[in-house]
Amino acid sequence: MPETVLQVDDLKTYFFTEAGVVRAVDGVSFSLTKGKPLGLVGESGSGKTVTALSVLGVVPRPGKIVSGKILFEGENLLEKTENEMRGFRGKRIGYVSQDPNSSLDPLFTVGNQLSEVVTTHEKMSKEAAREKVVDLLRLVRIAEPETRMRAYPHELSGGMRQRIAIARALASEPDLLIADEPTTNLDVTIQAQVLELLRALQRELDMSLILITHDMGIIAEMAEEVVVLYAGRVAEVARTAEIFAAPRHPYTAALLQAVPRVDRKRPLVPIGGNIPNLITPPSGCRFHPRCAYMIDRCVSEIPPLEAIGGGREVSCHRWKELELRGSS
Amino acid sequence: MEGAGIEGVVLMPATLLEVKDLVKYFPVYERGILIKKKVGDVHAVDGVSFDVAKGETMGLVGESGCGKTTAGKAILDLIPKDSGQVLFEGKDVHETFEHGSNEDRKAMRRGMQMVFQNPYGSLDPRMTVFDIISEAFIIHRHVPKSEWKERVYTLLKLVGLEEYHAERYPHEFSGGQRQRISIARALATEPKFIVADEPVSSLDVSVRAQILTLLQSLQQRETISFLYISHDLSSVRQISQRVIVMYLGKIMEYADVDRIFDHPLNPYTVALLSAVPVPDLERKVNKILLAGDVPSPINPPPGCRFNPRCPYATDICKQAEPPLRQLESDHLVACHHAEKLM
Amino acid sequence: MNSKETQYTRRSAGQWAVAWRRFKKNKAGLAGLAIVASFAVLAIYGLLLDPVPARSFGCLYQGCTNLPPFVDSAHPLGTENSGIDVWNEIIHGSAGDLYVGIGATLISVVIGLLVGAAAGYRSGVSGAVLLGLTQIFFVLPVLVIILLFAKIFLFLVAQGLALSLIVLTLGIFGWPLFAFIARGEILRIRELEFVQAAKSLGASGSRTLFRHIVPNLLSPIIVLSSLAVAANIITEVVISFLGFGDPTTSTWGLIIQEGFDHIDSSWWVAFFPGIAVVICVLGFNLLGDGLSDALNPRLRE
Ligand SMILES: Nc1ncnc2c1ncn2[C@@H]1O[C@H](COP(=O)(O)OP(=O)(O)OP(=O)(O)O)[C@@H](O)[C@H]1O
Ligand SMILES: Nc1ncnc2c1ncn2[C@@H]1O[C@H](COP(=O)(O)OP(=O)(O)O)[C@@H](O)[C@H]1O
Ligand code: SF4
Ligand code: SF4
Ligand SMILES: [Mg+2]
Ligand SMILES: [Mg+2]
Numbered sequence: 001m002p003e004t005v006l007q008v009d010d011l012k013t014y015f016f017t018e019a020g021v022v023r024a025v026d027g028v029s030f031s032l033t034k035g036k037p038l039g040l041v042g043e044s045g046s047g048k049t050v051t052a053l054s055v056l057g058v059v060p061r062p063g064k065i066v067s068g069k070i071l072f073e074g075e076n077l078l079e080k081t082e083n084e085m086r087g088f089r090g091k092r093i094g095y096v097s098q099d100p101n102s103s104l105d106p107l108f109t110v111g112n113q114l115s116e117v118v119t120t121h122e123k124m125s126k127e128a129a130r131e132k133v134v135d136l137l138r139l140v141r142i143a144e145p146e147t148r149m150r151a152y153p154h155e156l157s158g159g160m161r162q163r164i165a166i167a168r169a170l171a172s173e174p175d176l177l178i179a180d181e182p183t184t185n186l187d188v189t190i191q192a193q194v195l196e197l198l199r200a201l202q203r204e205l206d207m208s209l210i211l212i213t214h215d216m217g218i219i220a221e222m223a224e225e226v227v228v229l230y231a232g233r234v235a236e237v238a239r240t241a242e243i244f245a246a247p248r249h250p251y252t253a254a255l256l257q258a259v260p261r262v263d264r265k266r267p268l269v270p271i272g273g274n275i276p277n278l279i280t281p282p283s284g285c286r287f288h289p290r291c292a293y294m295i296d297r298c299v300s301e302i303p304p305l306e307a308i309g310g311g312r313e314v315s316c317h318r319w320k321e322l323e324l325r326g327s328s
Numbered sequence: 329m330e331g332a333g334i335e336g337v338v339l340m341p342a343t344l345l346e347v348k349d350l351v352k353y354f355p356v357y358e359r360g361i362l363i364k365k366k367v368g369d370v371h372a373v374d375g376v377s378f379d380v381a382k383g384e385t386m387g388l389v390g391e392s393g394c395g396k397t398t399a400g401k402a403i404l405d406l407i408p409k410d411s412g413q414v415l416f417e418g419k420d421v422h423e424t425f426e427h428g429s430n431e432d433r434k435a436m437r438r439g440m441q442m443v444f445q446n447p448y449g450s451l452d453p454r455m456t457v458f459d460i461i462s463e464a465f466i467i468h469r470h471v472p473k474s475e476w477k478e479r480v481y482t483l484l485k486l487v488g489l490e491e492y493h494a495e496r497y498p499h500e501f502s503g504g505q506r507q508r509i510s511i512a513r514a515l516a517t518e519p520k521f522i523v524a525d526e527p528v529s530s531l532d533v534s535v536r537a538q539i540l541t542l543l544q545s546l547q548q549r550e551t552i553s554f555l556y557i558s559h560d561l562s563s564v565r566q567i568s569q570r571v572i573v574m575y576l577g578k579i580m581e582y583a584d585v586d587r588i589f590d591h592p593l594n595p596y597t598v599a600l601l602s603a604v605p606v607p608d609l610e611r612k613v614n615k616i617l618l619a620g621d622v623p624s625p626i627n628p629p630p631g632c633r634f635n636p637r638c639p640y641a642t643d644i645c646k647q648a649e650p651p652l653r654q655l656e657s658d659h660l661v662a663c664h665h666a667e668k669l670m
Numbered sequence: 671m672n673s674k675e676t677q678y679t680r681r682s683a684g685q686w687a688v689a690w691r692r693f694k695k696n697k698a699g700l701a702g703l704a705i706v707a708s709f710a711v712l713a714i715y716g717l718l719l720d721p722v723p724a725r726s727f728g729c730l731y732q733g734c735t736n737l738p739p740f741v742d743s744a745h746p747l748g749t750e751n752s753g754i755d756v757w758n759e760i761i762h763g764s765a766g767d768l769y770v771g772i773g774a775t776l777i778s779v780v781i782g783l784l785v786g787a788a789a790g791y792r793s794g795v796s797g798a799v800l801l802g803l804t805q806i807f808f809v810l811p812v813l814v815i816i817l818l819f820a821k822i823f824l825f826l827v828a829q830g831l832a833l834s835l836i837v838l839t840l841g842i843f844g845w846p847l848f849a850f851i852a853r854g855e856i857l858r859i860r861e862l863e864f865v866q867a868a869k870s871l872g873a874s875g876s877r878t879l880f881r882h883i884v885p886n887l888l889s890p891i892i893v894l895s896s897l898a899v900a901a902n903i904i905t906e907v908v909i910s911f912l913g914f915g916d917p918t919t920s921t922w923g924l925i926i927q928e929g930f931d932h933i934d935s936s937w938w939v940a941f942f943p944g945i946a947v948v949i950c951v952l953g954f955n956l957l958g959d960g961l962s963d964a965l966n967p968r969l970r971e
Contacts (some may be wrong), residue, residue, distance in 0.1 A: 018695075043532040157621040187391040187559065189618045192603035196617055214533055217605025241609050258537035260566035262589065262604040263611055268566060270537035274502055290534075327607045406866045437872030450863035454885040463881075467872045497688075510867075517871065 004071075005176055005208045006055065007031040011068035013047075013054045020279040024050040024063070026232040029305060032176070032225075037202060037209040039223030039240070041216065045275050046229040048212045049098060052178045056095055057085045073175070091121060094169030096162070096179040103165055104153040110137075110164050111149030117171045136167040141197055159190035163197065170201065177202070180212045195222060216259060216327070220244060228252050231276050231286040234305055237313040244327045248314040251287045253324035285317065293318055344553050345380040345403070345440075345521055350412035352395075352402045356626055368626045372398040374577035375412070377652075380521065385547050385554040387568030387585065389561055389600070391622050395577040396557045397445055400523040403555070404440050416440060416521070438468055441514035445525040445557075447506035451498035457484070457509055458494040464516035483512040487542060504535035511542065515550075525557045540567055561604050565589050570658075573597045576625050576633040579652055583659040593655055593666040595640045632664065640665050689889075692964040699960015705953025709946075713765035722758050739938045748938045750928060756939055759925045760946045766921035767950065770837055770906040771899040777841025779895055782848020783887075789849065790856030791879065801853065807846040813908065815843065820914040832916030836909060840902050851894060855887050889965035896958035900951040907947055922947050 009029050015022035025047040032038045040048050053059050055070055057077060070077040077088060089095075097103045105113060114136055115129040124132070130149075137145035140163040153161055162182055169177055179198060183191035199222060202209045211222050219226055219240060226243050228235040228251065236249040247253040257269040273290040276282050282289050288298040297317050305315040316322075353369035372395040380386045388396050402409040405425050414421040416436060424436045444450035451460060461480045465471045471479050481491045487508040498506055507527055514522050524543060528536040544567050546552050558564050564571055564585075571588045573581040573596065581594040592598045599616040618637045623629055629636050635645040644664050652662045655670070693699055739748035739756070747756040789800035816839045823835055859865065860883065868878045903922075909915050910923025917924065922943040929939030 043534055159621055187622070188561070188600060188603040189391060190621065191605075192615060192617055195605075196615070215605060216533075216607035220607050220609055221605045244607060244609050255534060256607060258534050259607060260537075260540065260562040261606060261608070262562040262565055262601060263606050263608070265565055265585075268537045268541055270541050271534040272538070274504065274535065275532060401866070404870055406870055434872050437870065440870070442867070442870050444863040444867060446863055450867050452864040452868075452882050452886070463868070463873070464871050467877075513867065513871070 002036075003034040005032045005034050005073060006210075007069070007071040008051070008055065009069035009071070011051065011054055011070065012066040013050050013059055013063055014066050015063040017062055017279075022278045023232050023281060024278055025054060026278075026281075028068075028229065028232070028234055030227045030234060030237055032208055032210060034208055035206075036224040037211060037222055039219040039226045040210060040212045040229060041214065041219050041226060042229035043214055043275055045231075045278070047232040048214075048229060049180055051229070052095065052180050052210070052212060055178065056089045056093060057082075058089065090117075090169075090174075091172045092175050094172065094174035094177045096165050096169050096177070096182050098181045098184060101153070101158075101161065104161060106153055109150050109152055110156070114149075114164070114168055114171065117168050121172045132171075136171055137164075139170065139201070140164070140167045141193075142167075157190075158186050159193060162186065162194055166194075166197065166201075170205070173205065174207060176208045176210065178210045178212070181214070182211075183218070184214075191218075198222070216244075216256060228255075231281055232278055233286055233315065234313070235287065235315055237305075237311075239311065242310070242312065246326055247324050248308065248312065248319045248322075249316050250291050250293050250318075250322065250324065253326070254290075254292070256327045257325065285315075293322055342382050343379050344382045344384075344417060345555075346413075346415040347379065347399075347403060348377050348413040348415070350376045350399060350402055350414065351410045352398050352407070353410055354398075370625045371395075371577045371628050372625065373402060373409075374628075376572075376574070376577075376579055377412075378572055378579070378582060380553050380555060382520070383547065383551040383553055384570065385543075385556050385568045387564035387571040388555060388557045388574060389559060389564050389571060390574035391600075392559060393622060393625060394574045395625075396559075396574060397525050399574075400442065400525050400555060400557055404442055404523060406442070434468055438464075438470070438517040439519055440521045440523070441517055441519040442523040443507070443510050443514050443525060443527050445527075445529065447503045447510060447530055450510055451506055451513075453498055456495055456497055457489075460498075460509060461494075461513050461516050464513065468517060470518070479516075480512075483515055486515065487512045488538065502535075504531045504539065507531060507539055508542070511539075511546075515546070519552065521553045521555070523555045523557065526559070527556075528563055529558065529560060536563065543567055561589075561601060573600065576622065576628050578633055579660075579662060580634065581659075581661050581663075582652065583656075583661075587656070587659050593659065593661045593669045594663045595638050595665075595669070596634045598669065599637075599639075632662075640668060689964045693960055696960045696963055698956045699963065702953045702956025702958070702960055705949060706957055709764045709768060709950050709953065712761050713768050716761040716765045720758070720761060722755065736936050738936070739942070747942045748936070750925075750939045751932060751936060754925075754928075756925070756929075756942050759920055760922070760943055762920035763922040763925060763943060763946065764950070766833060766919050767903050767906055767923075767947075770833065770840065770921065771903040771954070773834075773837040774840035774844055774902045775895050775898045777838065778844035778848050778898060779891060780845075781842070782845035782850075783852050783891065785845065786849040786852025787856060787879070787884075790853040790860065791883075800849070804846045804849045804853075807843065808850070810843070812843040813905065816840065816905075816909060817912065817914045820909065833919045833921065836906060836916065840905060844898060844902065847898070848891065848894065851890055852887060855890055856883055859883050859886050889961075893958050893962040893965060896954050896961055900954035900958070903947065903951055903954070 011025055011028045013025040015024055028047065028051055040051065042048050050059065050063070054065050055077065059065060065078060068078065072088065072093065077085065111133055114133040118129050118132045133149060134145045137148060142148050142160065142163060156164065182198065183194050186194060195218065198209065213219060223240050226240050227237050228249065230251050235251045236243065236247065243252060247256060254271045258271050260268060271290050276286060276289065284300050285291070285298040285303050288294045291298065295318065301317065303315045303317045305313050307313050308319065350373055352373040354372055355366050356368045356370055357364040358367045376399055378386065388399065390396055401407045403414050405421050416439060421436065424432050458480055461483055462476050465476050480494055484491060484493055489505065489508055498509065501509065527543065528539050531539060540563055543554065547554055556564065556568055568585050571583065571585050572579055573588065573594065575596050581588060581592060581597045588597060589601065592601060599618050602614070602616045616639065620637055623636060631646040631648055632650050635641040638645065650662045650664045652660045654660050655666055734742060734745060734749055735753045736751045737745050737749040739746065745755050745757065749755050785800055785804065819839050820832065820835065865878060865882055868882050906921055907923035907926060910921055911927045913927065915921060915923050925943045926940045929936065933940055
C-alpha cells in the first residue's frame with residue numbers, strides 16, 4: 001500500500017482585498033505519495049504559491065483558508081493551533097521560496113542564519129551547531145563550506161543563494177520539502193545544477209518533494225506525478241509520462257503546444273486571451289474563455305474533478321470525447 | 329521584395345546591419361571617503377562582430393550578465409560604446425548621431441527601434457497608450473495629424489490589442505499587454521530593424537507563444553529584421569534564422585539556427601543546450617552539468633573565458649584566447665578543440 | 671481578447687484622477703486636507719472680509735483688555751493686555767504664516783528643481799559642483815544665518831517688509847533638500863528604460879526632460895513641499911519667538927511671543943495661537959503623508 005504523505009482536500013484560500021475577494025485557491029485537491037515527487041504546474045497567478053503557503057499555514061493577510069482539509073501524515077493541519085503548527089512548519093515540512101533574495105537576511109552571514117535554524121530545532125553547543133552547518137553546506141554541494149559560512153548573502157551568486165535556502169529548509173531533516181519555483185530566476189546551467197541537487201537530495205534523504213514550477217520541461221525531468229492548476233483550480237492530475245503522451249484537459253494540451261522546444265522547431269499554437277482575474281473569475285469552467293473546445297455547458301456548469309481511472313483525474317466536461325495532442 | 333534582383337535572379341539577401349568588433353566596458357568604482365577609485369572594468373561586450381540581413385531574425389543567446397542587453401543598446405547607440413563600428417544600411421550609426429544632419433539622425437532613429445527587456449520600466453507611467461505610440465508621429469512627422477488616431481488603432485490591432493486600450497495608462501495592463509504596447513511603439517516609426525530584448529522572458533508561458541508568433545508574423549509580413557535577444561534557448565530556436573551564442577562578452581559560436589542547435593561545435597553551447605529541460609519524456613540526453621557559476625565579468629579568466637568550467641579545457645585554453653574560426657560554411661566557433669565535437 | 675475587458679469604460683482615469691481616488695480613501699490625508707483648507711479660508715477671510723484689522727487695539731478703549739477666553743462672545747479666545755483680540759490675531763496670523771510657509775516653499779522648490787535638474791541631468795563637473803553646493807547649504811546652521819539676516823536688514827523691517835525678508839531667506843536656505851531629492855530622482859528616472867525608449871524614438875533632450883522626466887518627478891516634490899510648508903511655519907514661529915520677527919505683520923509667532931511675556935497672568939494669549947500652529951503643522955504633515963501614499967506609483971490599486 002503506497003503511503004500518502006500529504007492529502008489536500010477541497011482547499012479554498014481567498015484574499016479579502018479592498019478590490020474584492022480574490023479566489024486564489026478555489027477547491028484544490030491532490031495527494032502526494034511517498035517517494036513520488038509531485039509537480040505542481042501552472043502559470044503565474046494560478047495559485048501554486050498560495051497552495052504551498054496554505055499547507056505551511058502561513059497565508060499572508062488579507063488571505064484566509066476558507067475551507068478544506070490538509071492531511072499531513074494523517075493529521076489535519078487546519079485543526080492545529082499556531083503553536084502546534086510550529087512543530088510542522090520548517091520542521092517536518094521544509095519550504096524553499098520563489099525568491100532566495102528575500103528569504104535570506106542580508107544583515108547576517110550565511111553561517112549565522114543556518115546555525116540559528118539548526119539550534120532552534122535542537123539544543124546543541126556552538127561547536128556542534130557549526131559542524132552541522134558545515135555538513136549542511138556540504139550536503140548542498142557548496143565548496144569550501146568553512147569559508148563560505150562567513151559570506152553575506154549578497155556576496156553569493158543566485159544559484160548559491162538558492163542552495164543556501166535549500167540547506168536551511170533541510171536543517172530540520174523534514175519529511176516533506178516544498179520547493180516553490182526554486183530555479184525561476186536562475187540561468188539554465190545553474191538551474192540544471194539546482195535541479196540535480198534536489199533530485200539527489202530527495203533520494204539520499206528519503207524525503208518527499210513537491211516541486212512548484214511553470215515549466216513543463218522541469219516537470220518532465222523532476223516529477224513522477226503532476227497536478228496542473230489553472231486559475232485556482234485543478235485542471236488535471238496524472239502521472240508525468242501520461243500527461244505528456246495524452247493530456248486529457250484542453251488547457252494541459254494547449255500549454256504543451258504553446259511552448260517552444262529546444263530540440264526541434266515546430267509550429268506554435270498560442271493560447272488566446274489572458275489569465276483571468278480571480279476576483280470575477282469566468283463562470284463555469286474557468287478556462288472557457290480561452291478554450292478551443294468550449295460548449296455552452298462550459299459557461300454555465302463547473303466541471304467536477306473526476307477520477308477517470310489509472311489514478312488520473314480531470315476537470316472537463318468533454319474529456320471523454322476529445323482527442324488531444326501531447327507534447328509531440 | 330528585397331531578396332529578388334533584376335529579371336528573376338535571386339541575389340543573396342542584402343546586409344542591413346553590420347557590427348564590427350563592438351566593445352563596451354563599464355568602469356567599476358570603489359567608493360573611497362572622498363574620491364571614487366576605479367578598480368576595474370566589467371567586460372560587458374568584448375569585441376563582437378556579426379551582421380543581420382534584411383528580413384532576418386538573428387538570435388542572441390547567453391546566460392544572464394553575458395552582455396546581451398549591452399550589445400543591443402550599444403548597437404542602437406543608446407549607450408556609448410568604447411570602440412568598434414556599427415553600420416546601418418552602410419552608414420556609421422555613431423557618426424550619424426554625432427555629426428549627421430538633423431534629417432539623417434532622425435531617419436536613422438526611425439529605422440532602428442528597440443523593445444526593452446522590462447515591460448514595467450519601459451513605458452512612461454504618466455502617458456496614455458495613445459500618447460506613447462503617437463510620440464513617434466510627433467517626433468518624425470511622418471503621419472499627418474488627422475491620421476494619428478487611425479494609425480494608433482491599426483498598430484494596436486496589429487499587436488493584438490483593442491482600440492479602447494489607447495486611452496489607458498500602462499499600469500492598467502498585464503506584462504504581456506505592456507510588451508505588446510512596447511512593440512506597437514517600436515513599430516510606429518516603421519522601422520527596418522528592431523532589437524527585441526527578451527520580449528517574452530517576463531511573460532507567462534501561455535502568453536509567450538502569442539508574442540512569439542506576433543514577432544514571427546512581423547518578420548515575415550513587414551520584412552522587419554530583428555535582433556532577438558534571449559536567454560531562453562527554446563524561443564530562440566523557434567524564431568531565429570541565425571544564432572549567436574555569447575559568454576562573458578564574447579561570441580562563442582555563430583551559425584545557422586539548425587546547425588547550432590543540432591550540431592553545436594562549442595562545448596559551452598553543448599552544455600547550455602543540454603541544460604534546457606525538454607517537455608518530453610522520450611528525449612533523454614546526457615546532461616553536461618557545468619560546475620560553478622559564470623565568473624565575474626570584471627576580471628574574466630585569461631585564455632578562453634569558458635576554461636574554468638569547460639570539460640574539454642586543456643593548457644592552451646588557459647593561455648590563448650580562441651579566435652572565432654569558420655569550421656563549416658556559415659558556422660563560426662571560438663574554441664581550440666571544436667574539431668573534437670565534429 | 672477576453673470578453674471581460676470590453677466591459678471596462680472607454681476612457682480610463684488619468685494618473686491624477688487615480689491618485690485622487692486613492693487619496694480619498696486615506697482618512698488622515700483627508701483630515702490634513704480639511705485642516706489646511708480651513709486655514710486657507712481663515713486667511714482669505716482675514717485678508718479680504720474681516721472688518722477688524724490685524725493688531726487692532728480697539729478694545730483698549732472699550733476697557734476689555736486682558737479678557738480671559740470664553741467670557742465675552744465678541745472675544746471668544748480672550749484679549750491681550752493691550753486689547754488685541756486673540757481670535758482675530760489667529761485669523762490674521764494664518765494669512766501671515768501661510769504666506770511664510772507656502773511662499774518660502776515655492777521659492778525653495780523653484781530653485782531646488784532648477785539646481786537639481788542641472789545636477790542630475792548633466793552629471794559631470796557641473797553636477798559635482800552643484801552637489802557640493804547643495805551639501806554645503808545642508809550643513810549650514812540655517813536658523814542662525816536667518817537671524818543674522820533679520821538683524822542686518824533691519825531697515826527693511828521698518829518698511830514692513832520683514833516678513834517677505836523671512837520668506838526669501840527661508841526659501842533661499844530651504845532649496846537644498848529639494849535639489850537633493852530632484853537630483854536623485856532625475857538620476858533614477860534617467861536610467862529607467864522609458865527614457866532610453868524616448869531616445870531611441872529620436873526624442874530631443876528637452877523633450878525627454880520635460881515630457882518624460884519632469885512629470886515623473888512631481889510626486890515626490892509635491893509630497894516634500896507639503897512637509898516643507900509645515901517646517902517653514904515652525905521656523906517662522908521660532909524666529910518671532912526669539913524676537914527676530916516682523917513686529918508689524920500679524921503672525922502666530924508674533925502673538926505667541928507677546929503672550930509668552932505674560933504667560934502667568936494671561937496664558938491664553940500664547941496658548942491658542944500655539945494650538946493653531948500645532949493644528950496647522952499637523953494638517954500639512956497629514957496632507958503630506960496622504961499625498962505620499964496616493965502618489966506612490968508602486969502602490970497600485
Ligand atoms: N550601467 C551599467 N553599469 C555597470 N555595469 C553594467 C551596466 N549595465 C550592465 N552592466 C554589466 O554588464 C554586464 C552585461 O550586462 P547586460 O545587461 O548586457 O547583460 P544581459 O546579457 O542582458 O543579461 P540578462 O540576461 O540578465 O539581461 C553585466 O555584468 C552587468 O552587470
Ligand atoms: N497577499 C495577497 N493579497 C492578495 N492577493 C494575493 C496575495 N497573494 C497572492 N494573491 C493572489 O492569489 C492568486 C494566486 O497567487 P500565487 O499562488 O502567488 O500564484 P502562483 O501560481 O504564481 O504562485 C493570484 O491571483 C494573486 O494575485
Ligand atoms: S470544460 Fe469546456 S471550457 Fe473547460 S476545458 Fe473542458 S471543454 Fe474547455
Ligand atoms: S577553447 Fe578550451 S576552454 Fe574554451 S570552449 Fe574550447 S575547449 Fe573549452
Ligand atoms: Mg508563485
Ligand atoms: Mg538583458
